[in-house]
Amino acid sequence: MAIPEIGTDAEFRRQVVDTLTTTLARLLDRPEPVTEDMRLMEELGLSSTLALELLLECEDRLEILIDVEQMDQDQMKTVGDLAIFVAGNSRSS
C-alpha cells in the first residue's frame, strides 16, 4: 500500500514515469526515448527478469520499496500502467 507522503499524487507518479522511462531506455540500450504510452512486452520486449531489474532500480532512485506480489502483468500493458502500479503499491524504504 502507498503511504501518504509519496502516495499516488500526480507529482510522485510523474517521478515514477521519469524514472521508468530513463531506466528502461538504458536497460534496453535503446537510443530512442521511451514514452509513457509504450507497451512493455509487445513494443519494448520487457522480460520478467528485466522488469524486476527495472523495479529494483526504481526502488533505489526513489528510495521506496515496491510491493511486487500485487503485480498483475495482464493489467500492466504500458509504461504508464506500470507507473500507476508503482505509485500505488510502494512505501518509503
Add this chain to the structure above:
Amino acid sequence: MTALEAVSVYLPPVRTPIESLAGPLGLTSMQVRLFHRFHGLRAVGRDPDTSLSGLLLKAAAGLDALRGREHRVRYVLYARAMPVVAPYPVNPLHEVCSALGLGHALAFTVTHQSCASGFLAIDLAGRLLAADPDAADDPADQAGPLALVLAGEKAFTHDAQVFADTTFFGEGASACLVSAFGVRDRLLAYASIVRGDFDSATGENDARLQREYRPLLAEVMLRALAEAGLTLDDIRVILPHNVNMVTWQRMCVLLKFPRDRVLLDNIPDSGHVFCADLFVNYQTACERGLLQPGDRYLAAAVGAGGGATFAAMVFEH
C-alpha cells in the same frame, strides 16, 4: 491408496551465501541483488565432501521406518531433475541400493520432468505397488510391498547451480517410504500438465513460459483439488517448490490463498533442492506442527528445462 509411510531429509549443515557463488557463476551484482530483494534467496546448501550417493545415503540414514523392512522394498525410484549425473559406469542409485541392503529391489530413475519428477515418482511407486500381486488393500497389512522414493542432487555445473535468473539450486536429499494402501499420508489426487512445447533449448519460448507459468501452476493445483473433490478452503497448507519467494507470493494473490499457509520457510537458506522440495517442506511442516491428523494439504512443483511440467498432489495427513 498410495501413502507416504515415512520421510527423511538431509540438508548440508553449512550454507553458502549466494553472493559467494556469484563470481564463479558469472553473475553480476545486480543479479545477486535481484535474488536477495525479490526472490528471497540468501544461501544454499553445499556439501563438497559428500558424493551424490553419499547425499542419498545420508537422507536414507534417517529413515527409521526402513530398518528391518528392507526385504519388503520391491522398488527404488530415484526422482531426478537432471538426466545425467554420473559418468559410465558409475551408478549412484545402484551404490545406494547396495549400501542399504536393497540390491534385490527393482531400481530405476524417474526423470525428464525436471523438478516435477518427484511427483511422478510417487505416483509411479503407488501404481506399481498397487499392481503387485502381494499387495493387500488393508492398511493394517504389515507384510505388503513397499517402495523407496529418493530425490536430491549435486549442484555440479553452472546449470545445476542457478537457473535463468529465477532460482538457486541447493544440495540435499530425501528418502520416502511409499506403500500402496497405507494410512498416512494418503495421496488423494495427482494432476500434471506436461508442456513439451516450452522447450528451453532455443530460448524462443521463454517469454511465453514466463507469461503462462503461474496460470498453468494454478490450473494444475485446482485440477488436483477437483480430482480429490476438494477446494482450496479445505487445504490446511500448501507445500510449494522452492523456486523463489516472489513466484509464490504472487501465486497466493492469484489463488486468493493466505500467504502464511504456504510453507516458504526453506526458500531463503536452502534454495530449490531439485526434486526433494516436497519432502523438505513436508518435514518442516511436521516439525512446525502445521499438519494434524486428517488435515489435507496441497503440494505443487514446476519442472522447467527441456519442456515444462506442472504438477500437483493432494494428501491427507
